[in-house]
Amino acid sequence: MAENKEQQSPYPLAPAANGYTRSDTELASHDARELRKKKRMKCLLYIVLFAVFQTGIIMLFALTIMKIRTPKFRVRSATFENFNVGTPTNPSFSLRMNAEFGVKNTNFGHFKYQNSTVYFFYGLTQVGELVVQKAKAKARSTRKFNAVVELSLANTTAANTQLGNDLGSGVVRLSSQSKLSGKVELMKVLKKKKSTDMNCSMEIVPATQQLRNILCK
Secondary structure, eight states, X not given: OTXXXXXXXXXXXXXXXXXXXXXXXXXXXXXXXXXXXXXXXXXXXXXXHHHHHXXXXXXXXXXXXXXXXXXXXEEEEEEEEEEEEOOSSSOOEEEEEEEEEEEEEOXXXXXXXXXXXXXXXXXXXXXXXXXXXXXXXXXXXXXXXXXXXXXXEOTTSTTHHHHHHHHHHXXXXXXXXXXXXXXXXXXXXXXXXXXXXXXXXXXXXXXXXXXXXXXXX
């Protein structure tokens, strides 16, 4: 019987292949395709992130630099000359005020404004006015300038009763009003008309000849 049996091989036989076995070339090609796919996805991600970043920059630019704000026109301080005031029983005043004004421009472009007039009032009575010459407030800065105005109120006006009370209390209250019109210019390309209104209140102290408590809306 030993002769009829097949002689066993000293080496195990390779298993029969039930499917298709990939070669090394095909495996390398598959890995290359996967690598290219990952690179494309990474490139696409970078493009999306860059687009989001660019959109954020544009929105920030539009909300800050390109946003045009209304400048502010204010009385900053003042000194006096030829200071003459009456008494509570004979109320009047006549004085020269050297006022410092400020045009505050918070825009990223120049604000060019035209000639204007500042009016000063005691109550509802106008007591003086001055002309503001056209000029330019630079970007992100405050233009300061001085102007002289004569302020006077005779003792024959209807405001004398209140003025007598104010002189008795040692404080004379004034107000100033004006409108400054011009254009804000951004990067010499975009120009937009803007106007600002002055509405300030202030107090004159006759005893010290000083201006105090300047409040502007």
